[in-house]
Amino acid sequence: MSSGAPxxxxxxxxxPEEGAVCTLVIENLRLWLKRQxxxxxxxxEYDPExxxxxxxxxMTPEAPAPEPAWRRYVTGREEKTVCIxxxxxxxALVVHPEQSLVLTTGSEIRVFVAVPxxxxxxxxxxxxxxxxxxxxxxxxxxxxxxGELCYALTSQAVRRLDGLESGPDEAVxxxxxxxxxxxxxxxxxxxxxxxxxxxxxxxxRLWTNSMRVEYRGEPGAGQVTISAKTPExxxxxxxxxxxRRPAKKTLMTSSFHILKTLTGF
Amino acid sequence: MLTSVLKDIGGYFTTELLMNVLxxxxxxxxxxxxxxxxxxxxxxxxxxxxxxxxxxxxxxxVYYGIAVLILIIVLQMLGVKVTxxxxxxxxxxxxxxxxSQTSFSNLISGIFLISEKTFQVGDIIKVxxxxxxxxSIDLLSVKLNTFDNVFLRIPNEQLIKSELINITxxxxxxxxxKLGVAYKSDVGQVKALLKELAGxxxxxxxxxxxxxxxxxxxxxxxxxxxxxxFYKTDYLSLKNSIMQEIKEAFDAEGIEIPFPxxxxxxxxxxxxxxxxxxxxxxxxxxxxxxxxx
Numbered sequence: 386m387s388s389g390a391p392x393x394x395x396x397x398x399x400x401p402e403e404g405a406v407c408t409l410v411i412e413n414l415r416l417w418l419k420r421q422x423x424x425x426x427x428x429x430e431y432d433p434e435x436x437x438x439x440x441x442x443x444m445t446p447e448a449p450a451p452e453p454a455w456r457r458y459v460t461g462r463e464e465k466t467v468c469i470x471x472x473x474x475x476x477a478l479v480v481h482p483e484q485s486l487v488l489t490t491g492s493e494i495r496v497f498v499a500v501p502x503x504x505x506x507x508x509x510x511x512x513x514x515x516x517x518x519x520x521x522x523x524x525x526x527x528x529x530x531x532g533e534l535c536y537a538l539t540s541q542a543v544r545r546l547d548g549l550e551s552g553p554d555e556a557v558x559x560x561x562x563x564x565x566x567x568x569x570x571x572x573x574x575x576x577x578x579x580x581x582x583x584x585x586x587x588x589x590r591l592w593t594n595s596m597r598v599e600y601r602g603e604p605g606a607g608q609v610t611i612s613a614k615t616p617e618x619x620x621x622x623x624x625x626x627x628x629r630r631p632a633k634k635t636l637m638t639s640s641f642h643i644l645k646t647l648t649g650f
Numbered sequence: 651m652l653t654s655v656l657k658d659i660g661g662y663f664t665t666e667l668l669m670n671v672l673x674x675x676x677x678x679x680x681x682x683x684x685x686x687x688x689x690x691x692x693x694x695x696x697x698x699x700x701x702x703x704x705x706x707x708x709x710x711x712v713y714y715g716i717a718v719l720i721l722i723i724v725l726q727m728l729g730v731k732v733t734x735x736x737x738x739x740x741x742x743x744x745x746x747x748x749x750s751q752t753s754f755s756n757l758i759s760g761i762f763l764i765s766e767k768t769f770q771v772g773d774i775i776k777v778x779x780x781x782x783x784x785x786s787i788d789l790l791s792v793k794l795n796t797f798d799n800v801f802l803r804i805p806n807e808q809l810i811k812s813e814l815i816n817i818t819x820x821x822x823x824x825x826x827x828k829l830g831v832a833y834k835s836d837v838g839q840v841k842a843l844l845k846e847l848a849g850x851x852x853x854x855x856x857x858x859x860x861x862x863x864x865x866x867x868x869x870x871x872x873x874x875x876x877x878x879x880f881y882k883t884d885y886l887s888l889k890n891s892i893m894q895e896i897k898e899a900f901d902a903e904g905i906e907i908p909f910p911x912x913x914x915x916x917x918x919x920x921x922x923x924x925x926x927x928x929x930x931x932x933x934x935x936x937x938x939x940x941x942x943x
Contacts, residue, residue, distance in 0.1 A: 479856075479857070481856075520852045521852065522849070522850075522851070522852050522854065522855075522856050523852060523853060523854070523855050523856070523880070523881060523884070524855050524856040524857045525821075525822050525855050525857050525858065525879065525881075526857070529820065529822055529858065530820050530821075531821070532821065532822075534821070534881050537856040537857070574857070
C-alpha cells in the first residue's frame, strides 16, 4: 500500500486474497479483479454518470460476479500482488483551453493542465491490461491530408495552481509557453506530446515533468523542452511511470493549432 | 523385333545424354530455387526503402529476370542456338502482339497506374459498384479482396477508363447523414442536439468540427445535413453508434422524424380539407341490386 493523500494513495501495489473479487473505481471506470493461482480475471465497464468521486480499491470476498464478461489472463508464475499504475494516453493530446490565449511578442505564460491518465494493471512484471479512466474523444491535429490522430481535452489551463481542480485520475503538467516570434501568438489549441512525460506521485496530486514550448514563428511549430527534473510545485514522493519515449534535449514539433478549414459539401 | 527396338532405344540413351539431362535438371531446379531466394531477399530489403507495391514489383522483376536467364542457359546447354531463337521470337512476337492487343493495352495501363500512384496495396478502392482492399497491382490487372471476402480481378485498362475512388487515401473522412425533422421542430434545438451528440461520440473528431447545415424545406420535413469527421478506420463504429444515438436523442427530446405527409387544401391557403368524423350508426350503406333491363 502506498502513502500520501487519499487520491494519490490509490496508485500502487495491492495483495488481493485468492478468489476474492476486488473492485476498483476511478472516474468513469469500474474494474473487477480476481486471482486464482496463476490466473487473473479482469472485467470492466464504463459509467459516464460516475464522475468526480474519490477513487477506491476494495476487496470483498463474497462480492457478486459483475455482469460484464471476465477476461482471463494466465501468467508464467504465480504472482500474489497486483500493481495499479497511472499511464498517460497513448496518443498526443490536443488541449483546448476554455478561453483562448493570446501571447504578445516576447511574453511568457505558465499554465497547469490536468491530463487524464489510464490505469495499467500489472501482475508482477506482466502488464495485464491498460484501461483509460474516461473515454476521450478523437481529434485531428494538422493538415487534413497529413495530420495526426490525437485525443481531445478541454482544460481550464489555469495559471495558478490553487485554482486547478484535479482528480485522482489526472496528472498535472506545468506548461510554459514563450512567444519568441515577431507577432502575436493566438492559439486555441495546443498539442501535448505526452509520450515524453513521466508520472510522479506528489503529496496531493499526480505530476508529470514540466514542459516548455518556445514559439519562434514557424507556422504551427514549437520547440519543446521537457524538463528532466522532478516537478517542483509539490514535494514528490516517487516516480510511478517512466516516459514511453524519453525526450531528447529539445524537440521541434507541431504544437500549435493551425488547421485549414474544410468547408462546403 | 522387340529386342531390336529396345536395343535402338537403349543406344539412344547414352551416358553422355543422361548426364546432360541430369545437369539441365539440376540447373533448372537450382536456378529457380536461387530465383526465389534472391527475389525474396530483394523483397525483404526493399520493404525498408520502398512501398509495399514497388517492393512487390521489384521482387517479381528480379524473379522473372533470373528465370529468363536460366532458361537461356538451359537452352544453350541443350545445344539450341539462342540467337536464332530470339530472331524467330521477334517475328513470333509481332504476330502474338497483334493477337494480344487487349493484354498489351492492360500492360500499358498498368504502367500508367503504377506511375500515377492513384492507390497502393492495402488501400480501399471503389470502382463502379465494387469496393475492396487492394491485394496487388500487377502489370495486367489489379486484384481486390471485397468485404464479403471475394477475390476480384479488374483489368488495368478498365481501371484507367473508369472513375475510381480511393476511400482510404486521406487519413480522415466525413460521414454525411441526411436528416429530416417535423416542421413543428425547433431548428435551434435540433442543431444544438446534433452538436452535443457529435461532441459525446468518441469516434467523431472534435476537429475538423462537425458540419450541421439546415439544407432544405422538404416536402414533409425540415432537412439537415449532419457531417461528422472521423479517422478512416472508424467508419463502422461511428456510423453504428451515431445513428442509434440520434434516434434515441430525438425520441427523448420529442423531435419527430417524419415520414412523407400530403396535405390537401380546398382553395384556401391555410385551411385544410374539411373532414368530419361521425360516430358509427351501426348501419352500413345498403346496396340494392340493380334490376335488369
